[in-house]
Amino acid sequence: MEGLGFIAGAGRNELRRDRRVVKKCPAVRMVASVDAPAVASVSQGKADTQQYVMDTYGRYDVTIVEGKGCLLYDDTGKEYLDFVSGIATCALGHASPILNTAVMEQMNRLHHVSNLFYIPQQGELAKILVENSVADKVFFCNSGAEANEAAIKLLRKYASEKHGNENGVILTAKQSFHGRTLATVTATGQAKYQKHFSPMVPGFDYVEYNNVDSLQAAFEKYGNKIIGIILEACQGEGGVVPGEKEFFTAVREFCDSIDALLVMDEVQVGVGRTGKLWGFENLGVVPDAFTIAKGLGGGVPIGALLCTEKANVFKPGEHASTFGGNALSCAAGIAVMQTVTDPDFLRNVQERGDQIRDRLKKLKEKHPELVADIRGWGLISGVELKPDCGFTSVNVIKETTANGLLLVPAGPSVVRFLPPLIVSEEEVTKAMDKFEEVVESLLDQSLLDQK
Numbered sequence: 226m227e228g229l230g231f232i233a234g235a236g237r238n239e240l241r242r243d244r245r246v247v248k249k250c251p252a253v254r255m256v257a258s259v260d261a262p263a264v265a266s267v268s269q270g271k272a273d274t275q276q277y278v279m280d281t282y283g284r285y286d287v288t289i290v291e292g293k294g295c296l297l298y299d300d301t302g303k304e305y306l307d308f309v310s311g312i313a314t315c316a317l318g319h320a321s322p323i324l325n326t327a328v329m330e331q332m333n334r335l336h337h338v339s340n341l342f343y344i345p346q347q348g349e350l351a352k353i354l355v356e357n358s359v360a361d362k363v364f365f366c367n368s369g370a371e372a373n374e375a376a377i378k379l380l381r382k383y384a385s386e387k388h389g390n391e392n393g394v395i396l397t398a399k400q401s402f403h404g405r406t407l408a409t410v411t412a413t414g415q416a417k418y419q420k421h422f423s424p425m426v427p428g429f430d431y432v433e434y435n436n437v438d439s440l441q442a443a444f445e446k447y448g449n450k451i452i453g454i455i456l457e458a459c460q461g462e463g464g465v466v467p468g469e470k471e472f473f474t475a476v477r478e479f480c481d482s483i484d485a486l487l488v489m490d491e492v493q494v495g496v497g498r499t500g501k502l503w504g505f506e507n508l509g510v511v512p513d514a515f516t517i518a519k520g521l522g523g524g525v526p527i528g529a530l531l532c533t534e535k536a537n538v539f540k541p542g543e544h545a546s547t548f549g550g551n552a553l554s555c556a557a558g559i560a561v562m563q564t565v566t567d568p569d570f571l572r573n574v575q576e577r578g579d580q581i582r583d584r585l586k587k588l589k590e591k592h593p594e595l596v597a598d599i600r601g602w603g604l605i606s607g608v609e610l611k612p613d614c615g616f617t618s619v620n621v622i623k624e625t626t627a628n629g630l631l632l633v634p635a636g637p638s639v640v641r642f643l644p645p646l647i648v649s650e651e652e653v654t655k656a657m658d659k660f661e662e663v664v665e666s667l668l669d670q671s672l673l674d675q676k
Contacts, residue, residue, distance in 0.1 A: 465607025615671025
């Protein structure tokens with residue numbers, strides 16, 4: 226066992242030598258000490274992150290080490306109200322007894338086997354998803370980007386198989402967000418995410434979100450070359466902009482007229498986030514397929530593409546995922562879905578979302594010079610700041626973080642509220658008190674600076 230301890234700090238050459246020694250050792254049952262820390266220290270963990278992890282995130286100078294419900298705690302013991310929830314991911318909050326039990330019991334039994342074999346938990350979760358949606362079939366993966374990649378392939382396979390269309394166009398919306406892979410960042414209608422990664426994947430074009438005229442122009446331009454449309458029911462990263470029924474009705478009609486498929490990206494707003502199980506239920510349309518991730522596992526990585534029988538065109542070998550739909554992630558998904566499908570659970574989401582937006586409306590009435598707009602459904606809400614208020618969404622979030630409230634921006638002028646779906650009336654009140662205190666302080670300072 227001394228050799229194992231040596232490996233942790235060894236260089237590459239030393240590691241190879243030590244592996245040879247370990248191979249010669251008899252089998253040893255390793256039992257971790259209950260008191261052993263997961264890392265040497267919090268400060269060392271932060272230093273290691275800065276030294277060894279790619280610099281792809283603009284991190285706040287906060288190290289979170291523990292959570293319970295809607296509360297998080299940093300390495301100094303400071304408490305935060307979490308209105309980010311891992312960006313709409315920790316649907317059941319932190320250290321959820323329901324989720325913990327499901328994951329720990331499954332981990333102690335079996336966590337992963339290949340999809341070459343039947344996985345009972347995968348079938349059970351798929352059944353729950355199908356019985357609670359418009360879908361007939363499910364493909365499991367690990368993230369929202371992977372689910373959207375699967376959707377893109379599905380659109381191309383359908384067009385090829387049904388219409389012989391090998392060079393079709395997929396329409397998405399400007400200001401959308403569909404992922405960070407090359408195909409999904411191409412689908413994302415925001416140039417800032419595409420910078421430095423050209424050439425983009427061919428076969429995409431963009432329309433103005435909620436603009437029927439823009440949609441009509443795209444159909445006149447491409448006609449039968451359009452093989453599908455991918456849209457968010459509510460644009461999250463694009464500023465918390467809910468879809469409009471008139472626009473989505475037109476989208477559905479256009480797709481039907483040329484047998485193109487409509488795919489709804491539900492990655493951020495699905496699984497109860499809007500107060501309905503699926504975001505598209507707010508719009509009165511039925512998609513041919515939709516993608517989910519984030520909240521489905523409550524923080525355990527899982528994603529899925531769901532489709533109707535019409536769009537069920539994948540055959541064995543045409544798409545796959547090593548980890549997708551394994552026993553562990555599906556056990557988490559089952560626990561989440563069994564919780565959020567309770568009507569009382571979704572009622573709380575609706576009521577707490579209304580409570581947030583009611584407070585924001587009162588803030589707008591009190592400070593018309595501050596708030597430009599308030600948008601959202603359920604527990605995804607955004608407040609847009611006026612451009613001349615003197616500060617940005619990032620300024621607000623830095624101050625709310627210091628004040629014990631975690632929020633997330635949706636662009637330079639929109640502050641986004643994404644609490645766990647279990648958030649209470651008291652927690653919302655406390656969070657909105659903190660938010661109001663911060664923005665009024667920033668507004669006072671801005672007025673002083675202008676004098």
